[in-house]
Amino acid sequence: MRKIRDVLRYRSTTDLSLEAIARALKISKGVVAKYLRLSEAASMGWPLPEDYDDLALERLLYRQAKARSSSFIEPDYARVHQELKKKGVTLALLREEYRQATRERGDQYTAFCTRYRAWAGKLKRSMRQIHRAGENLFADYAGPTVPIIDGQTGEIRPSSVFVAVLGAPNYTEIGHKRI
Template identity: 35%
Template sequence: MANKTTDMSKIRKVLKFYSNGKSKLFISNYLSLSRNTVKKYISLFEVLGLSFEIINEKTDGELELLFSHTIEESVSPKLQTLQDYFPVMERELKKVGVTIYRTWEQYITLHPDGFQITQFRHHYKIWAKRVNPVMHMNHKAGDKMYIDYAGKTLSIIDKKSGEIKNVQFFVAILGASQYTYAEASMSQQKEDFVRSVENAMHYFQGVPAAIVSDNLKSAVIKSSRFEPTINETFAILPIIMAPPFYLPELISREINLW
């Protein structure tokens, strides 16, 4: 490399920590390496698309050569073609029923010598993180329950008549533990909606400090950035459901689920 190469034993530790989910800041502080050095080798590791186990089997010389070659070839014409395809792919993924596998099939038809599905997913994940950064949110146990309906309806068949009926798919999730409750209901009308929320709290065995909906018409009569008008039945539901012991029980339950 152009500059003095970092000790390969430290690079192995960088990649091991990163593979185990440690943050770049933690790795930088723990190994006394600059954040730019940590970022550089993690980026090269992601471009290579190899597992840490494979990387760790290589000698220091092989590892140094591998990273040197990767710096020179990090954006090959083949990879650049793939990255140029991703913006089109991302628009397609917003359509109902379109999957990553389906977009890969379209890509490989256009580029028969392109990346296979595993590498395709890997490079898309890296690209998506770069262009669509995700904000990390910290949640307290028992604090919030998020509710919404899945965008695509399901269907059931009446055993007696054989009639096919569409049903709504209600989902509730606890923010801290990601513990999830889901059920099908006949509609998103107030009665069905309130019953689903009530069932979720019975399932979680507690009432959260707050219930967060995504501007559902069943919950919010009139939307507003500052003072939305909430459905009265929905607004008083946590009060009706919450004896004094319910919130502590939910907090304890979420902590155990972690």
């Protein structure tokens, strides 16, 4: 804890940069920044009250950090996973809804995506099926319609795209069906 006192003293009484304070105290620049961030969160200035021993200082700094982090609200990843199956739903949209629901106490976008992907990575997904070549054909709708323009009349008609796959590897066929 002696280093925290020294960091606060150097920062308040000198014009040294974080890097210079780190060199003077033989600690990393990140540790200096962390101590300053903790002291700012605890609204602690210099000089410290005389009744603050190292233990009291540590409790004050880390209690504030713990209280701040305990307000974090974990998203319901199962619901996020189900919502992503709906048309037009993205992780950015779900994260924004989550942020509004938690009143700004949730993850940032990158952390939200990272945590969701870690959660989704633990899901067991397997459906092993054996298909003989040419025996089965699997077709699926490939998304929203695409416009097809008639070259003679200029009429624009929507067209759905379907993908068909034979039930054996390396046999694929892509076709278009007009609606």
